[in-house]
Amino acid sequence: MFTGPEIVATLSELGVTHVVWVPDTAIGPWEAALDAAGSLRLIRVCREGEAWPLAAGLHLGGKSPLVMMQTTGLFESGDALRNVLFDLKLPIFSLIGLRNWLTRDRTTRPRLMPSRSCGRGAWNASGSCGRTTSQNSPRTFAAAAARACPAWRFWRRARHDASRRRSSLG
């Protein structure tokens, strides 16, 4: 798994302005780096159901939020996710930590699989565009994110082009 500074650098490159999160064991170690990042702001919510509408408000207000939570939080927040996707139709990006994934060697397979398969199932059932990845470097993570969603790929390409235009003007 990559480090906090690496994820901050990746998210900054992608133009993320706010990370709205409930941490878990997989993404929790990034807290210090996310909190100290000058390029984005970490917003802590009390439960995952708050995260999706909060990100929707940020998006409507002109920001580029990223929601982070774990698979169990995804289950908890199902109605809020449904609302953002189907009622508001907003392109909210998220990164869902797979519960127990990093401890899979120490747990029994039956204990791991419900979280993984149900997490993926819930994601698919919600109609979200997503991809499961176990990439362990920021570069491969960013590539996986790009493969996961055409909108993300478009967003990254647009940002890259804007950056090149700024460079050529400078």
Place this chain on the structure above:
Amino acid sequence: MTLRGGDHRSGKMPAVDALEVLADLCSGDQIVVTNQGSARILPKLRRRPLDFHYNPSTMGGAVPLALGLALAQPQREVLVVSGDGSLLMSLGVLVTVVKAGVTNLAIVLLDNGIYEVTGGQETPATPAVDYCGLARAAGFASACSFQQLADWQARAADALSEPGPRFIRLAVQTAPNDYLRFPTPPMDEQLAQLRRALGAAARS
């Protein structure tokens, strides 16, 4: 003023009149988010580009959505009207608001003790929960409660200009059916209108 709907002997103010006071006080560049019952009442009272009537919604989602807008638009005031049933779905959001550090957000709670849009069933909070006490304990800079319409009319402007984040609880009667049946403007239309209004303000 003529009181509209509800039981005048209940000691609570009519919801429509309570919202009318709010509508008269909202400034031109203020974002107003409504939810559930208020998302049906306020559009019947007025239409305004920066009003976002969050319906269909997720119960408990109005306050976090308004918080997102307040974080994204720190230069303008954001006011969210939530029902008590919706707030009870996500009481922790009071803590989230304070932790986020916003001062440009006001929560107006319409407390009628019931789930109004589903037919008037009791919430678990009856007979009474001290919502202002909860807000103060969460760290809200100001929290006040109004039971009588005359008090709300006289002190609403002061309550809304207290240091933020602000929490205002209004004890209201059930709303008349002709208001609750009033259709919320279509979501696509509202979103386009809100984006245009925010974009125009950003360019000016």
